[in-house]
Amino acid sequence: MNEPTVTKIQDSTANPAPLGLLGFGMTTVLLNLHNAGYYELNSMILAMGLCCGGTAQVIAGIMEWKKNNTFAATAFISYGFSGCRWWRCWCCRN
Numbered sequence: 001m002n003e004p005t006v007t008k009i010q011d012s013t014a015n016p017a018p019l020g021l022l023g024f025g026m027t028t029v030l031l032n033l034h035n036a037g038y039y040e041l042n043s044m045i046l047a048m049g050l051c052c053g054g055t056a057q058v059i060a061g062i063m064e065w066k067k068n069n070t071f072a073a074t075a076f077i078s079y080g081f082s083g084c085r086w087w088r089c090w091c092c093r094n
Contacts, residue, residue, distance in 0.1 A: 011066075011067065013063065013066075013067075016059070016060040016061075016063035016064050016067070016072075016076075017060065017064070017072060019056055019057075019059070019060040019063075020056070020057045020060030020061065020064070020072070020075075020076040020079075020080075022052065022056075023052035023053055023054075023056040023057045023060070023080070023083075024053070024057060024076075024079055026048060026052050026053075027048055027049055027052055027053030027083060030044070030045045030048050030049075031045065031049070041090065046087060046090060046091065049083055049086055049087045049090075050083070050084065050087040052083075053079075053080070053083030053086070053087070054080050054081070054083035054084035054086075054087060055080070055084070056080070057076045057077070057079050057080030057083060058076070058077055058080035058081065058084075059080075060072075060076045060080075061073045061074070061075070061076030061077030061078075061080055062077070064076060065077075
């Protein structure tokens, strides 16, 4: 009898950590520039907070989860939703 062949699917996606770290770092730098008084809180900082500080980190966290890296997944997802919460608080404060 012939034994069944086993097909192994290899993960070929890129490492999502640079995306999550870029989102965290750029958002942190822009917020610190605002806190230091160099920039007013404008649409550039708010868009960076939502897109890079929020959405991109959540996506990176989901990709890390698929790679079975639970520490990075937890960190990126929690920071990502924190960025989305920060954006919502600033945009809906009135």
